Amino acid sequence: xxxxxxxxxxxxxxxxxxxxxxxxxxxxxxxxxxxxxxxxxxxxxxxxxxxxxxxxxxxxxxxxxxxxxxxxxxxxxxxxxxxxxxxxxxxxxxxxxxxxxxxxxxxxxxxxxxxxxxxxxxxxxxxxxxxxxxxxxxxxxxxxxxxxxxxxxxxxxxxxxxxxxxxxxxxxxxxxxxxxxxxxxxxxxxxxxxxxxxxxxxxxxxxxxxxxxxxxxxxxxxxxxxxxxxxxxxxxxxxxxxxxxxxxxxxxxxxxxxxxxxxxxxxxxxxxxxxxxxxxxxxxxxxxxxxxxxxxxxxxxxxxxxxxxxxxxxxxxxxxxxxxxxxxxxxxxxxxxxxxxxxxxxxxxxxxxxxxxxxxxxxxxxxxxxxxxxxxxxxxxxxxxxxxxxxxxxxxxxxxxxxxxxxxxxxxxxxxxxxxxxxxxxxxxxxxxxxxxxxxxxxxxxxxxxxxxxxxxxxxxxxxxxxxxxxxxxxxxxxxxxxxxxxxxxxxxxxxxx
Numbered sequence: 001x002x003x004x005x006x007x008x009x010x011x012x013x014x015x016x017x018x019x020x021x022x023x024x025x026x027x028x029x030x031x032x033x034x035x036x037x038x039x040x041x042x043x044x045x046x047x048x049x050x051x052x053x054x055x056x057x058x059x060x061x062x063x064x065x066x067x068x069x070x071x072x073x074x075x076x077x078x079x080x081x082x083x084x085x086x087x088x089x090x091x092x093x094x095x096x097x098x099x100x101x102x103x104x105x106x107x108x109x110x111x112x113x114x115x116x117x118x119x120x121x122x123x124x125x126x127x128x129x130x131x132x133x134x135x136x137x138x139x140x141x142x143x144x145x146x147x148x149x150x151x152x153x154x155x156x157x158x159x160x161x162x163x164x165x166x167x168x169x170x171x172x173x174x175x176x177x178x179x180x181x182x183x184x185x186x187x188x189x190x191x192x193x194x195x196x197x198x199x200x201x202x203x204x205x206x207x208x209x210x211x212x213x214x215x216x217x218x219x220x221x222x223x224x225x226x227x228x229x230x231x232x233x234x235x236x237x238x239x240x241x242x243x244x245x246x247x248x249x250x251x252x253x254x255x256x257x258x259x260x261x262x263x264x265x266x267x268x269x270x271x272x273x274x275x276x277x278x279x280x281x282x283x284x285x286x287x288x289x290x291x292x293x294x295x296x297x298x299x300x301x302x303x304x305x306x307x308x309x310x311x312x313x314x315x316x317x318x319x320x321x322x323x324x325x326x327x328x329x330x331x332x333x334x335x336x337x338x339x340x341x342x343x344x345x346x347x348x349x350x351x352x353x354x355x356x357x358x359x360x361x362x363x364x365x366x367x368x369x370x371x372x373x374x375x376x377x378x379x380x381x382x383x384x385x386x387x388x389x390x391x392x393x394x395x396x397x398x399x400x401x402x403x404x405x406x407x408x409x410x411x412x413x414x415x416x417x418x419x420x421x422x423x424x425x426x427x428x429x430x431x432x433x434x435x436x437x438x439x440x441x442x443x444x445x446x447x448x449x450x451x452x453x454x455x456x457x458x459x460x461x462x463x464x465x466x467x468x469x470x471x472x473x474x475x476x477x478x479x480x481x482x483x484x485x486x487x488x489x490x491x492x493x494x495x496x497x498x
Contacts, residue, residue, distance in 0.1 A: 019145055036143035040141070041118045045063045045064065047088045048087035050131065050133060062136075063123065066085065077097065091133070093132050098135070111140055113148055114144035117141060149167050159495075177481075182477045196288075198251045207232050211449055218268075236468060242276070248279070255270065266486065267474065267490055275470075275471075276469075280465075280466075286319075286408055306480060306482075308479055309484060323385050327374050328373060351373060378411035384409050386401075387404060388404060395424055396426075417476060417479075418469060427459035430455075437451070
């Protein structure tokens, strides 16, 4: 039998036919006294090590490497293939007179593209100039019962890519690199925060009362305690309890859950970092977060201009800082007069923005205008400041204008990436805002806050002046990997049942 596999193997066979043939090979292996899934064999190098250490016209050391066989072709008593490990890919060259008749026949008969193999041998360079391994021993480590997929394209394959991420990682070097870069982003972020004396903490994922953000929660039930619990929508209220307790620089990198829609920018389960520091304000946090983001970009990219779709995002320049009202004028094509109390309803109507909430305040209307007319136009890194108090139930009022709060959000490429504000630490004001949120919930607003009496009690013990900051790690990864869908930066995104 002369095997002429390329990638994937035997394209003329259906997947079910190929699966059945490989199952039969497992039975044949067992009959021959061999294992389809034997114990591990030690390694002394990676495929990249072999390439990096190669020296022309010198005797290489004996390498022992392992990886997935991603291609193979046979020519009588010789065979070529490529094996892939986390560091890369290298060609292997197998000769019957080197490994022996029995070993060669076993390779020819039992090993398919997709199998994990262990090889031992010296490095050399082929006539075509490709650094390769001249195999002296080869062992099957793990039999794959399915052929490897072809390149992903089209809706059906996109579905497979998300449901069977392991196939995507095997077949798509860009996807592997994207998730490696995600890890680098988090590592750089953690290093920056640790270097500024922040303490990493863990707070509950199950909350008796959902809070910390305006969002609809997932509901579950604890049988032993016979109580309703919620998957957290944000860790904020627990992290601020730590500030009350004297841990004055804390952060948490972890999951949040929101029972909301799915889109290219939203997944119900997502990763954030939340940062809290006492005795500082949101202006300081703008400076701090700008430097953190710039440091992450430098660590991951090596340069400060990053491509994203049709845009070039310049992280090297100071981020723009602009109040929400001014942003609506600058980017939304609305005059200051059109934002007056007497004119704002007509402005909404002019731009065909429906807003059905009864008794909506001016601040809520301004926010809707911003959301519809401005957000998508904020391409370069931008801080939007001075949010209306009505849309900021946990933020401290601006001392110079109590209709607004001391808050900013960061936007890049038309996406909100971060939110920060001076934390409300007046327990009376917080209790009143919780009451307003509870009334909105009773009126049918599923995203409004519950009244959290225990959190109010914590504030009554005295929380020092504090600023908090939350950043979406999935969206930051999208930007720094030039990825248009959040599903491509989450290893296992939430999907509909088949």
